[in-house]
Amino acid sequence: MSEKSAARESMGTEKLRELREQLLQRDDAIASLRELIRSLEGTEQALKTTLANQIAENEQLKRRLFGTKSERTNTSEFQLLLEGLFRENTALQKKLEQELTPGGATGGDDDGAKRGRDKEEKKARPKPKGRRNLAASQLPRITVDIDDPELAKKGRLIGYEPVFELLRIPGSFRVLEKRIARYEIALAGTDTVLSAELPPRLFPRALCHTSVFAWLAIEKFMLGVPCYRLEQLLQTEEASLDRGTMCRYLEDLGGTLGATVVHAMFEDARANCHVLSTDATGAAIQPEPGSDGRRQACKKGHFFTIVADCDHVLYHDTDSHSSASVQSLFRGFSGLLQSDASSVYDILDRGPPGRFEETTEGTLKLVGxxxxxxxxxxxxxxxxxxxxxxxxxxxxxxxxxxxxxxxxxxxxxxxxxxxxxxxxxxxxxxxxxxxxxxxxxxxxxxxxxxxxxxxxxxxxxxxxxxxxxxxNSRSERALRTIVVGRKNWLFYGSDTHAESAAAIFTLVASCRLHRLDPLAFLNDILRLLPYWPKERYIELAPKNWAATRARLDADQLAAPVGVIRIPPGA
Structure with missing residues (x-):
């Protein structure tokens, strides 16, 4: 082979090697481009998913702002698909109405000036003036004489000592004047003055009759009227009662009912009811003042509602929405508990984490x-x-x-x-x-x-x-009362007040369940409680009230004061 041929062959080999390297580089570039395309496609898909989720969230927020506030069970699936087709026409119509409205939608400066004037005109709250003297009240009076036949046989009547209470009758307030008979009796050769014994009262030192307690409970916990509005209402009826006194009365009332009738209702639900339906919602509670005496920010409490078969509607206040709270609340119940899918209920059916035994008969079972x-x-x-x-x-x-x-x-x-x-x-x-x-x-x-x-x-x-x-929609409906109260009075004054409120909510809701008048029911049982045996409180529950009341003396129960004879147990 000549030198020219060898050189030509060497050049050809070199070109082939260069072409091979170029082809390999192009293949690497193509592979890199394909990898980049796949990465971009993945990014594009992720962005599309994110965009779809954002659009869905935006639609949901617009429905909450401008549409119905909750799910409507009678909404057709086709209505959901067609919703929004005429949204542009609706927006144009709204804009046209704003243009045609005289004065437009402005007025922010006037509103600010009004708020400033209101703030300047607000007067300082007057200081409490002590216990009110009902003897000087201009309200009509109802007089009841309290005599003692045994003392009357031993001596002579020398007069009456008046004691006053604020009484509520349907439609108005009255002053209840209880005239306590005083007798002069000779004891051991000395004339002694003795008074007739007063019938027992549920709240001995209270200014108000139990009918006022019942009326306050209904106004606040059934109708949702805050105490400051009740204070304004009472001023128009010449029966002034400051809001601080109302709060103390309601706290005492709820605590008494919670420790008696409501406690018996909870025990009856755990022992005898088969299906409990439950749900919970939050509420703001004002804690006790700090060590420096300053008020602290409100904490979050939780109200549980429990609908027990068709017998009771129960409310319970807890510090937290936790497994420990529900375990304490439903301890002793062995039926069916219907609730949402909150994880706090898992401990009732499946036990603590790590325990996987099968549920046996006689234990609580969760229902979806x-x-x-x-x-x-x-x-x-x-x-x-x-x-x-x-x-x-x-x-x-x-x-x-x-x-x-x-x-x-x-x-x-x-x-x-x-x-x-x-x-x-x-x-x-x-x-x-x-x-x-x-x-x-x-x-x-x-x-x-x-x-x-x-x-x-x-x-x-x-x-x-x-x-x-x-x-468990029935338990969700029962929570509406809590939500209305949360909007009207914003927070509960203390943990004790929240517990008292739960007891009153329980009796009011249970009365409505059994078609009872809550005001009449509270009036009656508050008269009965000082005489009623402790072991029979369940007879005073709304579930059993119709049968219990039929066995009582109607005249004794209707009287504003006086002893009530308790019938024997059924």
């Missing part, structure tokens, strides 16, 4: 709430998610079918649930498993499907007893 399950699907359906709309439709079918058996006895209702409702539950949870596998991310729909999947065992327990409703 289909209303909470439906609520998650409703929130997701607001964002027009097709899967959430489908889940909402399926749950609606469950409710519609079960509602058709609402008037049947529990045994027949259980049989029909096993025959007709169980297949729908099987289809629902099968659909949940399939839909959950295809729903990625942390969207509202994924949250709803995850809730249904995690709570399947508890949700299926409605098939085990015909007395169980599908949800």
């Amino acid at each position: 709430c289909w209303a909470h399950c439906r609520r998650y699907f409703f929130d997701a359906a607001v964002t027009k998610h097709q899967g959430a709309v489908e889940g909402l439709r399926r749950i609606r079918e469950l409710y519609a079918l079960d509602a058709s058996w609402s008037k049947l006895p529990p045994s027949e209702r259980k049989r029909r649930r096993a025959t007709h409702l169980a297949p729908l539950l099987d289809d629902f949870f099968t659909w949940v498993s399939v839909a959950r596998a295809s729903e990625a991310g942390r969207s509202l729909a994924a949250k709803a499907l995850g809730y249904a999947h995690n709570q399947e065992h508890e949700l299926r327990r409605v098939l085990t007893d015909g007395r169980l409703p599908l949800d």
Whole structure:
């Protein structure tokens, strides 16, 4: 081979090597580009998911601001899908109305000036003037003579000593004048003056009759009127009572009722009731002043409500919404407890963490709430998610079918649930498993499907007893009274006041459950409590009040003061 041919071949080999290196570099570049594309596609998908979640959250917030404040069970799935099609026309109409409104929507400066004037005109609260002298009151009087026949036989009547109380009758206030008979009796050769013995009172040192206590409790804890408004109302009726005195009265009243009738109701619910429905909400409580005497910021307490079968509606105040609180509250109960999926209830059914024994007979069992399950699907359906709309439709079918058996006895209702409702539950949870596998991310729909999947065992327990409703909405409805009070008087003055409020809430709600007049009920049992045996307090519960009252002397109970004869136990 010549030198030229060798050089030519060497050059060709060198070019091939360069081309091979270039091809390898291009392949590496292509691989890098493909990896970058995959990374960008992943980033794009994550951003799309985030955007979808933000849009869903925005839709949910707009519904809470401008739409209904809670889920409406009669809302059709098609209404959720069509909602918002005419939003632009609605916005234009609203803008047109603002333009046509005389004066527009301004006036902020005037409002600020008004607030300033109101602040300047506010007067300092007057200091308390001590116990009120009811003898000088211009209110009409009701006079009751308290005599003693035994002392009258031994001596002569020399006069009466008046004692005054503020009395409430339907529609107005009165002054109750109790005239205590005084007798002159000769004892050991010496004339002695003795007075007739007063009948026992529930609150011996109080200025007011128990009818005023009952009226204050109804006004505040049933109608939601704060004490400062009651103080203004009483001033117009010439029966002034400062708010501090009202608070002390209500605290004493609630503490007395809580230690007697309400305590007996709780014991009866734990021992004899089969289904308890419970829920909880927060409330602000003002703590005791600090070591320096200054007021501290309000802390958060919790009110539990418990609907016990169709017997009682119970309220209980606790410091925290924790496993220890619910364990103490439901200790001794061995029936079915229907609640939301809060983890604080797990200790009642599954025991402390680390214990996995099967639940045995005679212990408490948790039951799921289909209303909470439906609520998650409703929130997701607001964002027009097709899967959430489908889940909402399926749950609606469950409710519609079960509602058709609402008037049947529990045994027949259980049989029909096993025959007709169980297949729908099987289809629902099968659909949940399939839909959950295809729903990625942390969207509202994924949250709803995850809730249904995690709570399947508890949700299926409605098939085990015909007395169980599908949800614990009745306990949520009972919480409305707490929420109204939370908005009207903002906080409770102390832990003791919160406990007293829970006792009064219990009796008022239980009276409404049994269609009793709460004011008449409180008037009667406050007259009875000083005489009633301790071991029979459950007879004074609203559940048993109709039978108990029928055995009492109606005239003795209607009198504002006097001894009441207690009938023997049933």
